[in-house]
Amino acid sequence: MKPYLWDPWASARTDPDRVAVIADSEESTYGDLTRRADALARGLRARGFPDGATVSTDIPTGPAFFALALAALRHGFGLFPIDRELLGLPAGSSLLASVATVAHISAEPWADGPALPCPVLTDTELTATAAGPSASPTPAGRLVFATSGTTGLPQAVARARPRRPYQGVAVVERYGAGAGRGPHLMANPTYHLGTLGPALYALQAGSTVVVQRSWSSGAFTELADRHRADSVMLSPDRLTDLVEAGTAPQRRFRVVFHGGTACPPAVKRAAIDLFGPVLHEYYGTSNGVITEITTAEWLARPGSVGRPLPGIRIEITRDDWPVPAGETGDIGIRLRVADRDQNDGVLRTGDVGHVDDEGYLFVLGRAESPRQIRTARLEHxxxxxxxxxxxxxxxxxxxxxxxxxxxxxxxxxxxxxxxxxxxxxxxxxxxxxxxxxxxxxxxxxxxxxxxxxxxxxxxxxxxxxxx
Missing domain, CATH: 3.30.300.30 (ANL, C-terminal domain)
Structure with a gap:
């Protein structure tokens, strides 16, 4: 099926009562969600925040959060989702300052919150000041993500702002999302790009998003069957839990996304046996997804994370010189023109790996020196x-x-x-x-x-x- 552009406002026009987001007892239709998104954007404008300004938020993943994300994307703001725990660390304030955050949006008053380098507002305060018509189209907004900080202090990574007004997403058959599909189950309700990205894509494509805020393998299968979910994102630790429990929903998923960190081949093979040949793995950075691989491709090349998406180029170098296929080196990427700032050249991922003769990428891990490369090989x-x-x-x-x-x-x-x-x-x-x-x-x-x-x-x- 040929991809087509779609967005939540199109879903609201064609089926305003279709449920958009479910999280525990919270629920929102597409009509409610888009009205709230437009009201939030008007509230940001009424506060005097200029076009392209970045706001941060710690609103839990659910209807209120997705409304704010859509407001930013459609009406030209930057949005930096950041965990309350991270905000409480000394690095929290510096992360907000590094991307010039003009306000922090919270679900509750900030009386007991940590000191921040910007004013704090609740989302209800924003909608209360939402006066006037919706803003005229501007270049689309962007998302800002904090790196995971697994090896040190987190960094804020601002994705390039698109040069055109918001147009939604290109609905692609292989992602299992769309108005005619069952819900997407968000089993990792975090702000990390790898977990938030598939859910935000599904919502824009027209799928209902079901957020599982409290994890257990039993609750997962119950939610999937109750809502007849068609797609899901599972980090490898969640995938391991399900494999060891040996439980899967009675209704088979169309797509099981996984990524964010390495998945041991034994776990992935067991997951394929459990869910069927529907696993879709991706590899990327906070700048975006770089590669994807289907189950059939992975079974032919166990351990690979796939080939780069159209418009993205992978460069494997050692001491800044390209190395032949099969040799280990530093993984660098050139993003698509639409996803990079004018001054972006080769982005260093911090990972090492190699590509095979057909361009499939194999990632060993993070390394900066010859000894660390050997250590990454041992870990692999x-x-x-x-x-x-x-x-x-x-x-x-x-x-x-x-x-x-x-x-x-x-x-x-x-x-x-x-x-x-x-x-x-x-x-x-x-x-x-x-x-x-x-x-x-x-x-x-x-x-x-x-x-x-x-x-x-x-x-x-x-x-x-x-x-």
Whole structure:
């Protein structure tokens, strides 16, 4: 089916009573959602905020949040969704200041909130001042995201502002979204691009978005069956939970998106057995999605994250020189013209990997030096071991290498120590210390990534082989 442009205002015109967002007891139709989005935009204008200004928000993912996101995209504002927990850290204020945030929008009064470098308003205060007609079309707004901060302090990444008015999204058949499709289930209700992106796309394409705010595998399958969901986004830790529980909705999904961090091949194969050949993996940065891969493609090339999307170019270099297919190097990207600022050149992802002869990308992990590349290779190889559900290798300044290994405790799992030592020896790394943990036991970010900064602290106290 040929892609076509669609947006929530088109859904509101054709079917205003169609449910747009469900989150616990909250619910909004497309008619209500778009009216609220327009009112929020008028409120921002009435406060004197100029075209293109950036506002931040900690409103929980749900109807009020999506209304604000649509207001920003359609009416030319920037929106920086940021967790209240992050705002309370010393870095929170500097993140807002780094993108010149003019106001913070919250669901509740800010009496007990941390000090911020901008005024704080509630979304109801904004709609109360929403006077006058809707603004004339301007270039579309943009989203700002905070990096996960798994290895250090988070950074704010502002996506390039489109040069044209908001036009919605191109509805593509393979994404399983649209007015004629069942809901999209948002099982990771976080502000990370990898989890928010598929939900925001589905909403703009005309699907109902169901937000699962409290995670459990049982609640997930119940929600999916009750709402007859057609698509879902699952971070690898959620995917692992479902695989280990062995439960799937009775009604098969059309698409199961996953991404945001590496998924061990054993987990992905089990997920394919559980859900069918409907897994759709993506790899990207806070600037946007870079590659995608279908189940059929992945089964032919296990471990790959796919080929770049149209208009995106991947460059693999070492010491700033291109390397041949199959050789490991730094992963750089050139975004599509529409997604980059005029001065953007090659964006460094911080990851290392290689492409094969057909242009499929394989990501090893993050690295900045030859030794870190070898460490990333060790981490990658550990994920390939039977029964391993995730891994993280920390290379300390004192030459100590600590390997954290999560596993499901199945009969397939064997002591990985000998295999890890043999691989480390081949890579000329010092004999590592192996720390075992049950699946899901290690500290993670809300988007499902292992929190390496916390693992560094844990490495000092965890005994070898601990569980």
């Amino acid at each position: 190889d550990i994920r390939l071991l039977p029964g391993v559900t995730d891994a993280a290798v920390l290379d300390g300044a004192d030459d100590a290498t600590v390997c954290f290994v999560e596993h499901g405790g199945t009969s397939a799992f064997r002591d990985p120590g000998p295999a890890i030592e043999a691989t480390a020896d081949l890579l000329e790394l010092p004999c590592p210390r192996v720390v075992l943990a049950a699946s899901g036991a290690l500290p993670r970010t809300p988007s499902g990534k292992l929190r390496r900064a916390d693992l560094t602290v844990l490495a000092r106290s965890a005994p070898d082989g601990s569980r």
